[in-house]
Amino acid sequence: MRIGFLFNHDQIHQMAHSMPVALALARAGTDAEIIVATTNELLEREAVRLMGGAVPSGIQFVALRLHSAASRSVDAMFGPILPAAKLLVYRDNLAFFRSLDLLVVTERTSLILKTRYGLSSLRMILTDHGAGDRAIGFGKSAALFDHILAAGPKICDRLTREAGVCPDRLTMTGYPKFDIATGEGRPIKFRGSNRPVVLYNPHVSPHLSSWYKQGRAVLDYFLATDRYNLIFAPHIMMFERRMAVTIDKLRFGLPGKLRTRYAAAPNIHIDLGSTALTDMSYTNGADIYLGDVSSQIYEFLRTPRPCLFLNCHGIDADHDPNFAHWQSGPVISDARHLDRGLEEAVKDHPARYMGVQRRLFDHTFDLTSEPSSVRAARAIASLARGREIEGRSIDAGLAH
Numbered sequence: 127m128r129i130g131f132l133f134n135h136d137q138i139h140q141m142a143h144s145m146p147v148a149l150a151l152a153r154a155g156t157d158a159e160i161i162v163a164t165t166n167e168l169l170e171r172e173a174v175r176l177m178g179g180a181v182p183s184g185i186q187f188v189a190l191r192l193h194s195a196a197s198r199s200v201d202a203m204f205g206p207i208l209p210a211a212k213l214l215v216y217r218d219n220l221a222f223f224r225s226l227d228l229l230v231v232t233e234r235t236s237l238i239l240k241t242r243y244g245l246s247s248l249r250m251i252l253t254d255h256g257a258g259d260r261a262i263g264f265g266k267s268a269a270l271f272d273h274i275l276a277a278g279p280k281i282c283d284r285l286t287r288e289a290g291v292c293p294d295r296l297t298m299t300g301y302p303k304f305d306i307a308t309g310e311g312r313p314i315k316f317r318g319s320n321r322p323v324v325l326y327n328p329h330v331s332p333h334l335s336s337w338y339k340q341g342r343a344v345l346d347y348f349l350a351t352d353r354y355n356l357i358f359a360p361h362i363m364m365f366e367r368r369m370a371v372t373i374d375k376l377r378f379g380l381p382g383k384l385r386t387r388y389a390a391a392p393n394i395h396i397d398l399g400s401t402a403l404t405d406m407s408y409t410n411g412a413d414i415y416l417g418d419v420s421s422q423i424y425e426f427l428r429t430p431r432p433c434l435f436l437n438c439h440g441i442d443a444d445h446d447p448n449f450a451h452w453q454s455g456p457v458i459s460d461a462r463h464l465d466r467g468l469e470e471a472v473k474d475h476p477a478r479y480m481g482v483q484r485r486l487f488d489h490t491f492d493l494t495s496e497p498s499s500v501r502a503a504r505a506i507a508s509l510a511r512g513r514e515i516e517g518r519s520i521d522a523g524l525a526h
Contacts, residue, residue, distance in 0.1 A: 127158040127510050130226040132236060134165045134190070134212055137362045138172040139404045140232040140255035145176045146302040146499035147230065147253060147275075147506065152184030154500075156507050163188045163222070165215050172401070176306060193218045207369045216243065223248060228510055237270050249273070251509065253502060257281060257301060257490050258421025260334070261448045262374040264288040273509055275299045275502050278492035284447065297505045300498030301491050304428070307405040314411060316355045317392040323355045324348070324468070325412035328436075329420045330361040331372045332379030336418040336436035337364065343461035344416070344436070345388050354468070355393045359408045361420060365398045414471060415455070423451045424490050430483040432471040434458065454483045 131148045133141055145162075152160045162185055164170045170189065174181060181187060192198050197214040204210040216223070216238050223229065223239055229248055232255040239245045249272040254263065257277035268274065268289040276282045276298050285291040314323065326344055328337040336344070337360060348356040364370065370379040389396050397403055409415070409426040415433040417423055423433065433455030443449035443457070456474070458467040471479075494501070 127156075127228075128161060128226045129158050129228045129230065129506065129510060130161045130163055130188075130223075131230045132163050133169045133173065133232075134163075134215060134236070135169070135233070136166075136209060136212070136366055137399075138168060138401065139362045141169065141172050141176060142303045142307045142404060143232050143255045144230055144253045144302065145173060146306045146497075147502040148185060149177065149182065150497070150499040150503035151506060152182060154503055154507065155184075156510070158507070158510060159186065160184055161186045161188055161226070163190050165190045165211070175401070188222065190215055190219045190222065207367055208371060213238065220245075228506065230506065234265070234267050237267055240270060249509065251275065251506060253299075253302065254281070256421030257424050258419065259448050259450045260331075260374075260419055260421070265374070266290060271295070273297065273505075275505055276492075277301045278488075278490050280450075280489045298492040299502040299505055300493045302497075302499040302502055303406075303425075304491075304493070305497045305499045308410075314355075314357060314395050314408075316395070319355055319393060321353060321355045321393065322413040322472075323357060323411065324414045324416050325357045325359060325408050325426070327408070327415065327417040327420050327422055328360045328364070329418055330363045330370050330379075331374075331419070332370055332377040333372065333375050334419045334439065335361075335379070336438045337381065338379045339438040340436055340461045342382075344464065345384075345394070347461055347464045348394055349388060349391050351393075354414075356395070357408050357412055358388070358394060358396045359403055360398065362399060362403045414468065416468075419449070419451075423454070424487065427454060427483045427487045430475075430480045430487075432468075432475040433479070433483070434464075434467045434471040436461070450486060454486055455479055 131144055148160055148162055162173055164173055192201060192211060192214055197218050201211045220243055223245055226248060228251060230251045230253060232253060251273045252271045253275040264284045266289055268285055269291045273295050276296050278298055282296045282298060286293055328341055329335045332338055348354060365381050370381055388394050406425050409422055415423060415426045418436050435452050435455060435457045437457050437459050443452050456467050456470045
């Protein structure tokens, strides 16, 4: 039995969602071959880092690359603005994917193996990257996976209702990222100040993000204020390319460049690409969350704290499940209202928002005393043996 874990992206943000599962599966002694496949050197280094600095016994590494001259030419031409290599790598490594019995992935582009390349016998398992509310997470393509490991009841409910996923193809296993990404070693020390720390965490998607319309106004506000410290930690893909492109709704956005005055400010910490963007350092360390649609809001809500949201696109979010997280704090439409919005977020948090935040978190994550990665590994082992898995309880297989 060959079980592959695929990491195929330009950045590292998806890795902590399934690497803990690969480690738990290897430790369980299932006699399966556990293969971690990466598509660039950045991902290889992050995989080793998440493993504690060395590849443990029971895990094999495979480096997938573009092999054909045609693929390399297309990537050289379009790679600076589009994720060409991310798609081409499937075609260039079909022999590897055919060699697997199960493939565990963290995103949906991998379904091209079934829809375009006809690998119908390859069983594909999704353990998604994040547990947010955006519509893209509940699209019809999810029903093409052979099984989905869901963070909690919210994900199961929406996948069943909106994507048409059969309930027997869903297993709640919690959130493996919580097992590995503790973010405890990276406190931000602002120079000579104990002001409240605000985390500004805009998403990369141009049709939903606050960055393209209001982001610099947000930074200007914190540049001028003496009331707050700011961590500017956008989606790790925000500044990866000159242009941001989204596929759920075809939109283009230009992230632009940051002026040096922001980085020079004593109350502003800027991070555009470190591992702290993905290991919950900032969501654990901030006092107030400021954002739009990032799923990191739910990682922040693990410890309820004040939140404020920027609605820069005139979205009517009432009763819209794609913006359920906006219930956890006030919503403003313009950075000019940041003073009022932040004050309201803090003042109203205990009585108005704390209970809502706990309800949203509990509906999003099905957490137990058992590590989520172990629960997910047991589900995969049961699938590998061809056993049925029923809803919340998984009976068999792995030693705790």
